[in-house]
Amino acid sequence: MIGKRVMTILFGLLMVATPVTFSNVSASTSVTVILASDNEADCTIAEYLANVTGAVVVTTTWGVYDPNVTAEIMSYAPDEVIIIGGPDAVVEQYVSDLQELGITVERWGGQNRYETNLQVMEKAMEKFGLKFNESVIVPGNDSLAIKNALKVAVQNRAMVLYVNKTTNVTKLMERFQIREALAFGSPASKKLMERVKEQLRGCNCTASEVQLNVTKETVLQLMIQVRERVRTIKEIANETNCTQLMQQVRVMEMTMEKANQALQAGNYTYAYQLMLELQVRTQFGLKAANGEMRKMLGNSEKMALEREMIKLQAQVSVMERADINVTGINALMEQLRVAIQNGQYEQARGLMNQIKAMVREAYQKGKETIRSNPPAKSSKGRKH
Structure with a gap:
């Protein structure tokens, strides 16, 4: 017998969509809805576009299908929906739902958040005519840096660029013909940002840096999301009797406990680093868990x-x-x-x-x- 909470996940009875309205929706104007997962990187890009275009943002839990999300989008009566992220992040069922309603849908997404980021920036310039004179460079897996970069990017109409240890920053700047950059980082991404600054100096770019401090509140905010993801994976693992999922959950719970101990000891940076790692791990876990859910539906x-x-x-x-x-x-x-x-x-x-x-x-x-x-x-x- 399927537990009550898993039934809720299966049938989408939880309102996990969080609408973020940036302009008044009226009958006299066209409406664009941007659908993104709660992945910090994709969601921030969505919010950025909403700020500069007046679109409405609706978010869905990463990798999870919830019919209420479709209803939330429908309640804005959009002319079109732009999905930010690949089908692992924003599942393909949403595309089918929206097309059934006669709503135009296009997806801007790559194999990962970095590919998605570049595709969104390029398509935004093409579709909305956006022009950028400078850039905000931020580690794509540093939630704190991403949140703070959004504010400056909106204020300066700067291009948002996510980087990791394999990113060729010089080629990135040349690709978009930008010579001014503001780099955001935290202690969790210190080594990466040193590499970024070195490359910016090499391409004769004007660059400055913003270093952010990790606080207890920073860690707690991230813990809320990650803890709920782990709980969801655990519920599905129990109901589907999936041994592999249960093993993943045990490792995640151990990491969560280690992060909590670091937090209580005042080692906020280490706790934050552990939570960033766990955030990524939960995405893989959710993908596997939802595969088990689809099997369950396919058999009934x-x-x-x-x-x-x-x-x-x-x-x-x-x-x-x-x-x-x-x-x-x-x-x-x-x-x-x-x-x-x-x-x-x-x-x-x-x-x-x-x-x-x-x-x-x-x-x-x-x-x-x-x-x-x-x-x-x-x-x-x-x-x-």
Whole structure:
């Protein structure tokens, strides 16, 4: 029997999408939604674009599919959705959901955060006509540095560039024809930033540096995200009886405990370094865990249909809140619920297709109405 919390993960009953609204959404303007994972690197790039273009940002847990995220996007009635990140970070199910609704979708993503970063910068220049005279250079795995770099990048309209130990900074600057750089780093990325400064001097670039201090609050903020990821992986591992996942969880928990001990001892930099490593490790864990979840769904037609039904219920709720008449859809939804409950799966699939067509039609006809009734800002949201 599947536990309550894993059922929640499977069917997306948790509202893990956090909308970040940077401009008022109205019926008279076009709307672009940027969908990114809660990976700090991708999410920050999304926020940066939102600040300079007026787009709306919606985030999803890295590697996790939640139908409520699709509903959140739908509630803004966007003309288009730009996905930042590859399919491991923002899963392909979102593309299918949005295309079913008739929403234009494009993905800006590479094999990793560094490739994604470069692709987003280039496509942003092409699509939005953005021009940059300087750059903000920041280690792509240093959450503290990334957060602080965002503020300066927005203020100066600077290009955001992520680097790691293999990055050729000289070629990067030449690629974008930029000669001014502000480098952000923390004690966790000290060696990397020394290498970056050396390369900047070599390419005759004007460069300055911002060194950030790791505080107890810095570590605690990162721990919140990582702890929840580990908990999710553990729940799925238990329910799927996946030995490999459980082994990964045990190692993660040991690292978490080591980081907590360092934190209590006042060694904030070491604790922060451990959490950065664990943050990356949880992403691999989530990918494996969601593979196990997909197997579970693939082996149960009932569970797959129930997940689709819950997705449609979330979408219908968006239209109901905008006072769009969905009486006919709700009648079919009740028939669908009964068919699934009675094991009439062929009938359920037929009803599902009818409902999807009706939802798409109602949504397309009611887009202006939905825009006139935008969702309330999340308490977690930030406005810049």
